[in-house]
Amino acid sequence: MARLPSVTSAWVVERPGPIASAPLRLVEREVREPGPYELLARVRACGVCRTDLHLAEGDLAPRRTHCAPGHEVVGEVVARGAAVQDFRVGDRLGAAWLAGTCGQCRFCRTGRENLCHDSRYTGWDTDGGFAGHVVVDARFAYRLPEGWSDEEAAPLLCAGIIGYRALQRADLPPGGRLGIYGFGASAHLTAQLAVARGAEVHVVTRSPAARRLALELGAASAGTDAPDEPLDSAILFAPAGELVPVALAALDRGGTLAIAGIHLSTVPPLVYDRHLFQERTVRSVTANTREDGRAYLTEVTRLRPAVRVTSYPMRLADRALVDLAAGRITGVAVLVAR
Structure with missing residues (x-):
């Protein structure tokens, strides 16, 4: 030995x-x-x-x-x-x-x-x-x-797996419109997974380089503001609580926002009839299970996203x-x- x-x-x-x-x-x-x-x-x-x-x-x-x-x-x-x-x-x-x-x-x-x-x-x-x-x-x-x-x-092992769980928690319908807020390590992998599943992905980020990357990886749009068309689901990757009402306001009726980070700055007050009414849902994402990890690694073996x-x-x-x-x-x- x-x-x-x-x-x-x-x-x-x-x-x-x-x-x-x-x-x-x-x-x-x-x-x-x-x-x-x-x-x-x-x-x-x-x-x-x-x-x-x-x-x-x-x-x-x-x-x-x-x-x-x-x-x-x-x-x-x-x-x-x-x-x-x-x-x-x-x-x-x-x-x-x-x-x-x-x-x-x-x-x-x-x-x-x-x-x-x-x-x-x-x-x-x-x-x-x-x-x-x-x-x-x-x-x-x-x-x-x-x-x-x-x-x-x-x-x-984290950017990918956590993004996978966040996408599951976002409850995106087949072929739905997904908003992604922030476009760093996890988001750039999650966007590719969503596109491969048939979603229309819209990215919101302040970084010009990140916007270019999002478009290269198949996003339908990438800008500094939410798209004009309502979204079925959204994932907040940026640790910015002020984006929670922004993301909720961009959701269609019955839409779901998943918050992927382990830390988030203070969320400002929400206006019920603008941000939550019509059955909009907010979900947090807490770590992952080993089954999440195994399922994600199996899926990316087939899809082979760019890292x-x-x-x-x-x-x-x-x-x-x-x-x-x-x-x-x-x-x-x-x-x-x-």
Whole structure:
């Protein structure tokens, strides 16, 4: 058996605060041996999610000190626990946001494990992929589609999966009109999924580069305002609460708005007869289930959406978050071990 590394490098949130205050610090830490149901993986790539930025800046309260962010992890198994059967040393794996659940509560027993009170999250409760090595629960790891590079596969594990669940929650009818507000990592994958399913997609974003990308990927329109025609469904990806009434006002009767982010600024007051009457619905999106992940990875294996990646070496993880905060990334940033 190959000798395991004793230490690894990791970016940790030292003191949450504005990204300009450099809340991340690069440290060396001991490599933990995997428990019975765990895998130790060498990180090959890790996507950079807006949730990582929320954690670094303190929008999400830290659950443990000096935690390494990163929950779109592509790794190679270097050791496994005695009870692991589905993975072997040398296998490629994907580790996503949902890191563990109790498996016994009423939510877990009814297919709603994303609502488990004891759910744990990669890069929030457990160290994530902004590191050289990561320990993951094999029961929550994914096998990744063949033919995707590590950099292409990483964004599928959160941007893709969360977008998939948001699209399900938006209750879009077949051939319906879908509005997408904000067009970053998750939105650019979700738009392609919706188009492939036959939807007419309309994108609202302030970024000229994002508008161009949306049109390239098949959107029917891309602008700074909602389209004139009423929408059947909408997904809010931007963490901007002021867009909630805007998106609701653009819905047709019976339309649904799904809010995809884990953090949202304050929502202004709603006017009932303008925003909610005629059976308009607002839904939040909370994490995902493993079934969501498996279903999404199966669907994208067939559809093969384009993944627009900006790569950074792992040593520049802090720079990637700065660029994300400044809106300088079109598509998704991915850290690469090199």
